[in-house]
Structures are given as structure tokens and as C-alpha cells.
Amino acid sequence: MVKRGQGAESALIGFSWLAALFVPTVLCAMVGFLVVRAWPSWGAPLFFGDTPALAALTGRAPVFDGIWPACVGTLSLIGLASLIAIPLGVATGVFLAEYAGRRTRMAFSLAVDLLAGVPSIVVGLFGFALILLLRRTFAPDANTGLLLSALCLAVLALPYLINATRLTLETLPAGLRLAGFGLGLTRWQVVSRLLLPASLRGVSGGVVLAVARAAEDTAAILLTGVVANAGMPGSLTGKYEALPFHIYYLAAEYQTPAELAQAFGSALVLLCLTGTLFVVARVFQRRLHRTWSGMEVAAWR
């Protein structure tokens, strides 16, 4: 009996090890594959084609064959979507955690969960339909473009932000609230001076998730303004290029092995981009947290 129990246990431990190893293995295999396939195309021409790098970076010469416009397009998308989604999402999370009554909270949470379940292609379709509606009503010139795509991505990112903010606020120790109210702070002061700073870690985790979600999405931008060849994004309402779509487009329609290699190169760039975002966010959140908890630049001086 004892023996069999031990056998079962070691089998279980072995299985746990295998399961735990699965994730890093898959990750290494994927990144390795990507690097190997992207290698032939890696270099300045991948980004800028035949245009000199400096001229392209300063915007003095257009880029035709490189993925630089797509990189800028994706960065603009991320920036715009964050600008829209972060204030909205954090504010909604604060409202749900601190201000809403029980009924309102339940209804809103359901709505947020439903929104999280909406496929991104549906959000894209919705954005497209919005343009049609605008055209028929008071903006006959409305067209798909960067801002519309950013709006759609913001809608996709919102549930992550709302839930991260709300969950973090709700799991803060009750003593913090009580201490704040006991000192005669108003509800808004308790939220803005104690609870939000204390939940910075959790909230910025949500921000990173949301941004990563926005960076990789292809379906929502497909119908709302992304194109294969637009050059650098020129205006909020103009067409633009983006990395995920560029990858998709090249992979589906490549004519030469060089184009396929460029697709792999783009994928690696996208991976690096989101990776960098994660790292920057982590550093930023650590620095903010330290400042706030008073180990650095004490604000009272």
C-alpha cells in the first residue's frame, strides 16, 4: 500500500514537472524558430528598405519596402488606444469598487464580463458600422482610419483595465480605508491619496495586459483603417500600416522567399516591441511605487 502511494506521488510530481516545463519549452521553441527564420532579413533594410536610415527616421524620405511605417503605426495605435482606455478603464474600476451600490455593481460587472467576451472581429465590424452610420447622418465624409481603430482597440482593452483596477482596490486591506476615513479624509481623498497609489502595482499590471492586447490585435483593425501600403501614419483619420496586419498580409500573399523572411522579421519586431513595453512598464511601476512609499524623493521636502 505504502509503496503504491509513493509510486502515485512520484508519478504526480513527475507530471507536475513536465507540465511546468511545457511553458518554457514552447516559448523557447517559438522564439528560436522565429529568430532562425527572421535572421536572413534582419538588418536596417528590414526596417527602411532602400531608404537611408537617418532620412527615414527623421521623416525626410519615404520608406517603401521596410516595416518602419508599420512600427510607427502600431506605436501610434497603442498610444492612442491607451490614451482613451486607461483613464476610462481606471475611472470605471474606481467607480465600481468604491462608489457603486451593490445592484449597480452587479449590473456593470456583468456588462464588463460580456464586453470581455466580445470577439475582436465583432468590435471591428461595429466600428465599421459606426462609420456607415456617421456617413448617413451628420458626417458624410467620415472614413475608417487610425482614430477609429484606436477606439476599437480601446474597447477591447477596457475590460482588462476595469477588472484589474476593481480587483486591486477591492483586495486592499480594510485598515487602509478605515485609517483614511478616521483621519477625516473625504472619500475622494481616500481613493486618490491612499487607495489608488496603493493599487498602482495591480493597476499597471492591467495596463500592460491591455496594451499588449491592443498591440497584437489584427481583426479589429482589419475593418477599421489598416492597409498594406500607406506609408507613415499622417493624421488621426488617415489610413495607416500596423505590424500584426503586415505580418498577416505578407504571410498570406508573399511572392518571394525574401518577403516571407520579412514577415518573420516583422513578427520578431512585434515580439520585441511588446517585450520592451512589459519591461518599461515594470520599471516604471517599481519607480512610482518607491516614490510613493517615501523611500525616494520625499514630497514633503
Next chain:
Amino acid sequence: MAVAIRIERLSVDFSGKAVLRDASLEIPKGGPTFLLGRSGSGKTTLLRAINRLNECFPACRTSGRVVVNTADGAMEAYAPDTAVEVLRRRVGMVFQTPNVLPLSIARNICMPLEATQGMRGAEAEARMEEALREAQLWSEVRDRLRDPAVALSGGQQQRLCLARALALRPDILLLDEPTASLDFKAAQMVEELLGELRSRYTLIVVSHGLSQARRLAEYLFVLHDGGRVEELGKDVFRDKDALLTVLGDLL
């Protein structure tokens, strides 16, 4: 005898369960007034009813009347037009377990000053130093004001909480078992502090230490299970045997 707080027919329920039932008492100015009772008898709840902190728990219902006499006149705590923040600034509270804010030592005092009175800069620093001196903490923290407050020892944290409350210049201080989570030495220090603060503030102290109450109390109330409040005269609670006969079954 001037009255600092008058409580009339105060009832408090948590999720429909009665914790206090029609409690009525008058707490004199000065003190210290001690509040004794078995654990779970509602001492903390009674303190929180005075500065309306029970409202932070959604399941709580309160009825009755609490009148707080402050330097600016009488305040009806539960009147609809009473600003609860103003009430809480007049009635400071120190909790049973020290709850320093996750900020630096200095910010623990200066942030509330800034938020509630718009005080900052040199004025706030002067007020901070004064409060830290009053709480007998200044010499221990003057060189590390920018360190996180959570790095302090339990006794220091409790005195920081006291200083934080004092900095806001309240009229009344509610102290919920201020020595319960401290070791002997730290507890002794806080006790000495109470002796000094009694001349300037109305002190209301929850305690479960009989000997502590006997040594420090000027007035004493006993909270019985079911929310009945009984006042004991000085002749009773200063006499150990008499006190034990009254409380023997209780503690």
C-alpha cells in the same frame, strides 16, 4: 462636570445582528474615560459609533443620538447636515492594531494635514514635529523621517498613529486598546503618554486590562453583553476587590 459626548439610545446592528442596544451614556470632558468589557461585547463598535466609522462597513445600521461637544460647539453626529469629515477631524482615533499608512514617516502626518487643512511646507513640518514630540517619538525618528513608516517597531508605529491623530488637533481622542499589541515596555510608554495627554484632550480608552484601568481611569464604564452600559464610581473601581466583585463574572 462638563460633558464631552452624550450618547442616547444608541443601537448598532451588523447584518441584522444587534451589537449595541439602546446604549445611553455621558462621557465627561478630560478623563481618561475607560471602557471595559468582554471581547466581542461591542467596545470597538461603540468607539466607531462616535466618529461614524461604522458607516465604512456596508452591513452596518445605526440608530440613536450622539452629541459631541467640540471647541466650536455641539455637533449632532448623526444629523443629516453634519459633515462627517469635520466630525472625524474633531474626534481622532487610534486603532487597536497600529495602522500606519504605507508612506514615509513624515508623509503619514503631513499627508492628512495637507488633505484636511491644506497645510503644507514649513507650517506642516512644524506641526509634525510638535505632534511627534507630543507622542514622545521625535527623538527616535528625527533622523529617518523619510523612511517608510512600516519599518518602525510596533510600539513606534502605535505612537506614530497617535502623533498623526494629534497633529490634526482634535478635541477628543478615541483609543482602542492602544497597548494591546505592544510589549511591556512599549505599553508602559504609551500609558505614560496617556497620563500627559489627559490635561489637553478628552480621552476615551478601550481596555481589557483591569489593572490598567484601575491605575489610569478617571471615569469607567462597563459594556455588558447585549449592549447594556454600566457606569462604575471611582470608589468601586479604585478598590481592587470591589472591582473584582462587580466584574468577576465578566472578565
